[in-house]
């Protein structure tokens with residue numbers, strides 16, 4: 001079977017302190033030429049793995065080891081500097097849930113805007129409008145014709161989740177999504193994720209929450225300082241994470 005996500009020798013380079021200005025001394029010594037490697041580092045390097053359709057993969061590791069960077073590479077938001085990432089299918093990014101919202105527009109207008117940005121047709125959104133808004137909850141339902149500037153951050157996240165959860169895309173990317181919202185909304189998120197996984201979607205979940213990881217994922221990737229050091233079951237990845245010595 002063809003992999004739905006395939007990374008080969010994947011690496012990306014960032015620049016620390018991007019806003020650092022050249023000091024006068026550097027200008028005189030280097031005549032304005034900055035050292036090309038100054039401040040550059042690889043948050044992720046030499047990462048290879050394959051994900052088959054329907055697999056549920058948890059990504060674990062300490063803070064700053066490249067987990068979110070890996071999600072962004074899968075989502076196509078970042079372009080690798082080395083190797084390649086191939087994704088066969090559309091991606092539903094349950095990442096920054098209120099991303100793309102315009103504060104000047106109402107909830108209704110944002111629903112069409114963000115849904116459209118994710119490739120949903122106006123006809124589809126019109127048909128599922130009530131369902132999406134009702135999923136987002138009573139508060140959003142009542143304020144659907146109010147500018148989202150006046151929404152609480154929780155209301156924006158609910159509407160964002162409701163839209164993304166309606167995408168038919170085969171790949172779900174999540175970054176601690178269940179950390180947001182109140183208990184009732186979290187229960188709704190869990191039930192939705194379970195329904196989507198039962199439909200055979202592929203999941204890549206970045207999380208520090210062991211319960212979420214073991215609930216949703218069978219497979220685990222453990223990243224250590226930007227390198228993929230364990231690719232096994234979620235239990236194996238969590239054991240490696242637990243056993244990692246603090247730095």
Ligand SMILES: Nc1ncnc2c1ncn2[C@@H]1O[C@H](COP(=O)(O)OP(=O)(O)OP(=O)(O)O)[C@@H](O)[C@H]1O
Nearest residue numbers: 014015016043061062063064065066067068069070
């Ligand atoms: N746009 C950027 N420019 C420069 N450095 C960045 C950028 N985004 C992230 N970094 C750095 O890259 C490294 C990896 O970041 P990343 O967010 O992928 O880590 P993470 O494993 O998801 O961390 P956490 O568990 O804290 O969410 C970190 O050192 C971070 O500071």
